[in-house]
Amino acid sequence: MPGFTAADVPDLSGRTYVVTGANTGLGFEATRVLAARGAQVVLVCRSEDKAREAMGRIIAETPGAKLDFVELDLADLDAVKRTADVLSQREDLDVLVNNAGVMIPPLSHTAQGFELQFGVNHLGTFALTSHLLPKLAQGKNPRVIVTSSIAHRSGQAVWGDPKAEESYSRVQRYSDSKLANALFFVELARRLEASGSPVISVGCHPGVASTELGRHMGFASVAMKLVGMVLNTAEQGAVPTLQAATDPGAANGDYYGPRGLREMSGPSGTAFLTRLARDPGAAQWLWQRSVELTGVDPNLPPV
């Protein structure tokens, strides 16, 4: 089945990428390939130790890799602002890869009291992206990448209870957060285009890949080993991220994922978004809610 593979990532000399959650899993694998193709990559992670260890592994494979570290905790909107301020002071910044995420933790909250999956996967990503849009607009062929999931298909628009004060289903909340990621990148694409911005917004999902994402599942290590054998290693799972971030043919609003059975594995190409994920009404409602909850407004009017 033809499709985009890591071998299709072009030469990236002279381009600067920011990758959130770059120390492990898909973010690490994407960073490894971006660096090998000559990009400057800023690893934006919550643990400096883990980031430096990851940088060491990349440099062992690609001596001379151009890597930097900036601290980021998506579970604290004040910290997100500080990270964005540091990144905005850089000379150049071309592509923001929103990859970091958390899946099915026990009920827990961000510094501002939001349910963790909604807070980290969506609100933190929304805030970081919004802060960085003016800087990205000065970049070369600038892009924002947002990582969603097959799980977005079971997402329901239930963000009326963003602190999970009424109920908490960890699996449903993960799906909801990934639906929010999908609604966000599509709505961002619409608004960027209407505003005449040079930035494009592209979505992706990895299918199912063996990473540390299952750390809150009791049987995680066994399940993830199996996933790596049957479906995708982290290296394979990162390919749609790489396509979204580097394919010269990628257009504003595109969504990439594996093309195999049920989009769980296989070469990367155009992926399926549910009708709800493409619904402008749901997206505008979520956008407005995100502005209210984060206090960050990207100043892109609705279309």
Ligand SMILES: NC(=O)c1ccc[n+]([C@@H]2O[C@H](COP(=O)([O-])OP(=O)(O)OC[C@H]3O[C@@H](n4cnc5c(N)ncnc54)[C@H](OP(=O)(O)O)[C@@H]3O)[C@@H](O)[C@H]2O)c1
């Ligand atoms: N693996 C899959 O099958 C799969 C399927 C669909 C979608 N996805 C999506 O792919 C993305 C990457 O996941 P992965 O599978 O690579 O998982 P992973 O191996 O667990 O990596 C997640 C990354 O996110 C970081 N992170 C978590 N909470 C954070 C926070 N509060 N602030 C900053 N960084 C934070 C982690 O940092 P630490 O290492 O410090 O915890 C780690 O670097 C996620 O958005 C996930 O929803 C994955």
